Amino acid sequence: MSSLQNAVKNFVFGLFGFLLLVLLFISVFGTCKINSDEQISFHWDQPLLHVLFLGLAVGIGTFLSKKKRVRIPSKAFYGGLTACLLAFVFLTQLWPKGDSYLLGEAAAHIVEGNYQDFLKGGYLYNQPHQLTLAYLFAALYRLFGSDYVFLCQAANCFFIAGSYYFLEKFYQKFSGSISKSGFRICSILFFPFLLYSTFVYGTAPGLFLALAACLCLVKYLEEGRFSNAVFAVLLITAAKLLKSNFLIFVIAMAAILAYDFLKKARIRHLAAVGLLVASVFLSGRLVSSYTEHLTGVTSEGGVPPILFVVMGFQEGELGPGWWTGFHELIFLNHGFDVEESAEYGRQMLMESLEKMKDDPAYGAKFMLHKTASQWSEPTYESIWIQQNRKSNTKLPKALESLFGGGRLTEFYVFICNLFQSFLYFFTLVFVFGKWKKISALELLLPTVFIGGFLFHLFWEAKGQYTLPYCVCLLPYCVWGFGWLIKRRDRE
Numbered sequence: 001m002s003s004l005q006n007a008v009k010n011f012v013f014g015l016f017g018f019l020l021l022v023l024l025f026i027s028v029f030g031t032c033k034i035n036s037d038e039q040i041s042f043h044w045d046q047p048l049l050h051v052l053f054l055g056l057a058v059g060i061g062t063f064l065s066k067k068k069r070v071r072i073p074s075k076a077f078y079g080g081l082t083a084c085l086l087a088f089v090f091l092t093q094l095w096p097k098g099d100s101y102l103l104g105e106a107a108a109h110i111v112e113g114n115y116q117d118f119l120k121g122g123y124l125y126n127q128p129h130q131l132t133l134a135y136l137f138a139a140l141y142r143l144f145g146s147d148y149v150f151l152c153q154a155a156n157c158f159f160i161a162g163s164y165y166f167l168e169k170f171y172q173k174f175s176g177s178i179s180k181s182g183f184r185i186c187s188i189l190f191f192p193f194l195l196y197s198t199f200v201y202g203t204a205p206g207l208f209l210a211l212a213a214c215l216c217l218v219k220y221l222e223e224g225r226f227s228n229a230v231f232a233v234l235l236i237t238a239a240k241l242l243k244s245n246f247l248i249f250v251i252a253m254a255a256i257l258a259y260d261f262l263k264k265a266r267i268r269h270l271a272a273v274g275l276l277v278a279s280v281f282l283s284g285r286l287v288s289s290y291t292e293h294l295t296g297v298t299s300e301g302g303v304p305p306i307l308f309v310v311m312g313f314q315e316g317e318l319g320p321g322w323w324t325g326f327h328e329l330i331f332l333n334h335g336f337d338v339e340e341s342a343e344y345g346r347q348m349l350m351e352s353l354e355k356m357k358d359d360p361a362y363g364a365k366f367m368l369h370k371t372a373s374q375w376s377e378p379t380y381e382s383i384w385i386q387q388n389r390k391s392n393t394k395l396p397k398a399l400e401s402l403f404g405g406g407r408l409t410e411f412y413v414f415i416c417n418l419f420q421s422f423l424y425f426f427t428l429v430f431v432f433g434k435w436k437k438i439s440a441l442e443l444l445l446p447t448v449f450i451g452g453f454l455f456h457l458f459w460e461a462k463g464q465y466t467l468p469y470c471v472c473l474l475p476y477c478v479w480g481f482g483w484l485i486k487r488r489d490r491e
Contacts, residue, residue: 028051040373078164104137118291156198214253257276304331311323383403
């Protein structure tokens with residue numbers, strides 16, 4: 001069992017390091033930019049600038065480590081961070097757009113007793129994975145009217161600060177004596193996640209719940225109390241209901257339980273996996289049953305998932321593998337028949353794969369560009385999600401400039417671009433420094449990252465989809481940064 005566990009550990013950790021090396025290379029030698037129409041463009045970068053920045057960061061870190069340790073009090077940091085985010089939300093007061101807007105419209109219709117969105121061709125019929133958010137927004141709309149969006153934005157501020165708090169706790173478990181202040185500084189520098197406070201969607205609350213679930217799972221692995229496993233299951237189920245992409249966290253948690261079982265052979269691990277699978281499946285069925293009872297409409301599953309994969313292999317106006325509307329068009333043309341649409345999707349997918357097989361150079365270029373468009377767009381669409389949105393107030397000039405695509409926007413992209421290389425490089429240092437000894441808890445978030453990378457390699461591409469996985473790198477990045485500084489001190 002121990003040899004098998006070591007083989008699994010080496011494979012997962014090795015794959016994690018390889019992916020980071022690829023992404024670091026892409027980040028250093030190129031960057032992607034996104035305009036207000038969500039169109040991706042590719043640009044060569046300045047590798048020497050990134051190298052100098054990383055060297056400067058190590059130099060500053062080494063200098064500070066020799067001085068009196070910088071201390072940032074916990075209450076002051078998290079209180080100040082939340083206050084700043086709330087101020088940002090108050091200053092912007094942006095109304096939703098895109099899927100957030102469509103969900104708000106669907107929520108208002110539910111409150112009015114109008115179930116048109118559940119009929120064939122309706123938004124919730126086509127996208128049943130949005131049902132939980134629609135019901136949540138409907139409940140808030142009933143209580144607060146359309147202003148519920150600002151309540152959600154205020155709640156996002158606490159979810160973002162809470163996510164950083166959970167990641168800090170996770171970091172503490174394997175960081176040893178390295179200062180927590182380093183983690184807090186890096187948290188502030190991850191600007192894109194902070195700007196997601198205005199994004200009324202499942203990203204911020206979902207990540208908050210998913211990270212809470214990860215911490216509960218870690219406590220279960222450390223202490224053996226099954227109640228922690230139950231809490232982990234409940235939290236990750238809630239996260240998955242809010243946003244289906246958090247299924248990747250579910251799979252990673254099940255994989256870590258299986259990995260730990262190889263060493264400890266605890267039957268309760270298998271029970272936890274069974275509970276996890278049952279909870280995710282039954283909760284989905286519960287939402288579907290409630291919908292059928294409420295509306296009288298029987299869902300057939302919405303747009304077949306394979307159509308999103310097909311879209312992920314198409315050239316589009318936005319970028320390679322990005323949204324084209326192909327999935328909804330095919331679903332419409334086949335009379336919203338799930339089986340016929342899925343069969344057509346399989347044929348289209350085989351054609352795309354055959355094209356790449358016949359022209360490997362094209363296939364490699366396509367996949368490279370698709371990967372870069374998601375993982376080397378350093379803002380993670382944090383500016384795009386603010387643009388083309390109506391506001392309840394006049395924006396301050398600084399925010400108008402930031403959102404307007406001018407010099408401040410370019411400066412923001414520049415800073416985010418350097419930090420992205422910082423994130424990938426020092427997480428790679430973590431892999432090097434921890435290669436000989438890594439625990440199950442330290443493998444959890446790398447497994448999530450690998451799952452996110454592989455999933456979006458084939459699925460529809462979008463920069464905002466990769467944000468949660470990169471946020472999860474922060475504890476590892478800070479550990480790698482601190483480890484390298486300590487190593488230089490010893491030398």
